Amino acid sequence: MTFGNDRGTAAASGAASVMAAMSGGVDSSVCALLLQQAGYDVRGATMVLRGGEVLSDAAEGEGPTCGSSRDVEDARAVCRRLGIPHDAFDLRDRFEAAVVRPFCGAYLEGRTPNPCIACNRFLKFEALQKHRRQLGLDYVATGHYARRRWDEATGCWQLLRASDPAKDQSYVLYHLTQDTLAHMLFPLGELTKDEVRELARAHGFDTAEKPESQDICFVPDGDYAGFIEGRCGADTAFEPGEIVNREGRVLGEHAGLIRYTIGQRKGIGVAAREPLYVLGKDASANRLIVGFKDELLSSGVVACDVNLISGGVLEGPREVQVKTHYRQRPVPAVAEQTGPDELTVTFGEPQRAAAPGQAAVLYEGDIVLGGGSIVRAF
Structure with missing residues (x-):
């Protein structure tokens, strides 16, 4: 073997x-x-x-x-x-x-x-x-x-x-x-x-x-905000601010941007005709952007800090499968290297909650081509 x-x-x-x-x-x-x-x-x-x-x-x-x-x-x-x-x-x-x-x-x-x-x-x-x-x-x-x-x-x-x-x-x-x-x-x-x-x-x-480790090893209780606050102290990310929809209309007040993640539904605290989800965060304005489930969908992502396992570059638009979450099933997409350290990945069908900071990883069947860190969804 x-x-x-x-x-x-x-x-x-x-x-x-x-x-x-x-x-x-x-x-x-x-x-x-x-x-x-x-x-x-x-x-x-x-x-x-x-x-x-x-x-x-x-x-x-x-x-x-x-x-x-x-x-x-x-x-x-x-x-x-x-x-x-x-x-x-x-x-x-x-x-x-x-x-x-x-x-x-x-x-x-x-x-x-x-x-x-x-x-x-x-x-x-x-x-x-x-x-x-x-x-x-x-x-x-x-x-x-x-x-x-x-x-x-x-x-x-x-x-x-x-x-x-x-x-x-x-x-x-x-x-x-x-x-x-x-x-x-x-x-x-x-x-x-x-x-x-x-x-x-x-x-x-x-x-x-022995059980498998769960969540993040250095935050075993899952309280990311508490862990970061204990290490970093006061920061605007912990300060209350406006909850707004995509049009900028104020819907309520959040408890600190750090306490929310993209795609989150529970704990937003705003009444609406149907459940609201976290769509994004505007850290510069300390605003939490929320919307309905279908607004979570994006057509693709742009990623940086790119690594291609072959050591080369991605030549032209290429049909691939992509994962933007660890547990996600790979979905069809077209990937293109749009800069020395930039990938643009367009999904075959809109996908849910591709969060900045997560990885977009490209596959051809079982082969991992490489990937990068998501900077924005579109």
């Missing part, structure tokens, strides 16, 4: 060395197991993202948040069971700078960011690949449900959706580059979640029944 490694830097049969990214969950535990069974020289690695001094074997547990001391200990226990070494890398400063602060800043500016994309991009891939190179290892492997493949026709690595569409995580990986993919392995890409848990049970892993 080579996990798409038909043109890698080393062959599994030659005991290629792999840094297995281990979050302390069941997916990454089975990832390490499958690598070992396939003959790789495996070394576990866990990112310390939260908590106090958690780098020693005597670390105290602190609850189920990603990158916590409990996660480090759970990963370490699996490594002991497999008989492989384990490292814990202190990436708290990088996590703060690349994920938490940008998350807070985006919300204060009226956008709806996806911090999991930033964490994957700057921590799980950029930072761990750096450590891989420093240790002289061949690959980083993760427990993502995704696949990679070498395409002889184009001479490029391809990122593909997972075989199980219910667990596919390719949406949060659109930022991957040719160099990163050349040094990546995705052992779970052909499996279902049930198969992964069964493997964990069969090998006696304590992580077999």
